[in-house]
Amino acid sequence: MEPVLKVEKLTGGYSPRRPVLHGLSFEVRPGEMVGLLGLNGAGKSTAIKHILGLLQPHAGEIRVQGATLASDPGAYRNAIAYVPETPLLFDELTVEEHLRLTGMAYDVSQDSFEHSVENLLDEFYMTPKRQAFASHLSKGMRQKVMIMNALLAGPQLYIIDEPFLGLDPLGIRSLLDKLVEVKREGAAIFMSSHILSTVESYCDRFVVLHHGHIIAQGRLPEIRQAAGMAADEGTLEEAFYRLTTDGGSHGKIS
Template sequence: MHPVLEVKGLTGGYSQRRPVLHELSFTVNAGHIVGLIGLNGAGKSTAIKHILGLMHPHRGEIRVLGHTLAENPEQYRGSLAFVPETPLLFDELTVEEHLRLTGMAYDVPEESYTRRSGQLMDEFYMTGKRKAFAAHLSKGMRQKVMIMNALLARPALYVIDEPFLGLDPLGIRSLLDKLAEVREEGSAVFMSSHILSTVETYCDRFIVLHQGSILVQGTLEDVCAKAGVRTGSGSLEEAFYRLTANGGPHGPVG
């Protein structure tokens, strides 16, 4: 087991005077799914933007497979794939053309591309939409295309932001099955989601983010112990509520 994503002392945000994130430190190891959970405005999306290199830290560093973005931009970006909350596609390209573009960007061998793309089309029930333009797809189908592109690339790190929004039940099941599969293959998954029941079932570790700081991180048992909750079905939701209600463990926000 080795760290794929390493975040050390990350402080950052949109303004140097008022940082959103405060001294975040955590790792995501190979073969692990780590769930990032927090209230709206906790800093989850800001943390993800820093990991993707869309924002620069005020302090601290982020490494993917041992590389920072500044040291080796090509290696850093080529080691991760991102699935955003809102699908971002080219309206003039078909589903198949999006996959082909991703295959070229990540240097996926032709034989692997043909096999993977066909499997993903079948698993996400998109074979009949292979030639459809993105502009003609529903939001859920557009989200499936984003997910399929990430899975096609087979990166060391998947960064996924609220992946279940807009997906139908079959799409959710297909995604969860694939995440379990890539975890077994040794990839790392860093996933933000508000659906705590699903996160509890599929994630190996959790990071509870509140007001830009980490309240607790670790296994379900670690989170429950911090919140004073017994471990069991639905315990993550109860622990999260206790940790974040009324402004967190330090009381209401003034």
């Protein structure tokens, strides 16, 4: 099965003289959720910005649905929906107007739009806020709007950066249920989060970044082995702690 996202030997950052990322290679396949893990400053946000096309690689290649940003920018961007750590909304637009704007951007049909919006507003407990301006929403509600926009777009690839910040327990449950649903339908999900217990429960594979290098990747048994643990014992959090406090001295998995 061809990967939806394929990153090969990516080196990059904000300055060519001081790269943040060093030779990253990984992929996310259809119907798969991959967790991106790392301490603050490990390079997670920089990697995501490269995938989104906000930064240009110094070396290496990124493909989404087989296309690079340079070869087919329209297809590349249309295949991605992004939920950032900090919600970015237009204060003068209502919740429904944000959804309508996304529907137009991703060419969602009117029938599909009406059906999806009603379901999303209900699932995220946002129906009473349908006509509320973004400026009047709490941070958690603003984050829900970002998530609903991504789900409305229905892309092949979801890129989600710390999605649980500001969400209440019902919002977290609604998001996780929807991610399971879209994954079952064949979407690929690349998610960065510090909540390792949740990542362990929902992700199929993991990529561990440390100082801009991949120090482990694979399923949980492989992450444990990279951390010097038995393949069938220990949590993801325990393995992550060993890997990052030892500087990744247990080796890499490719």
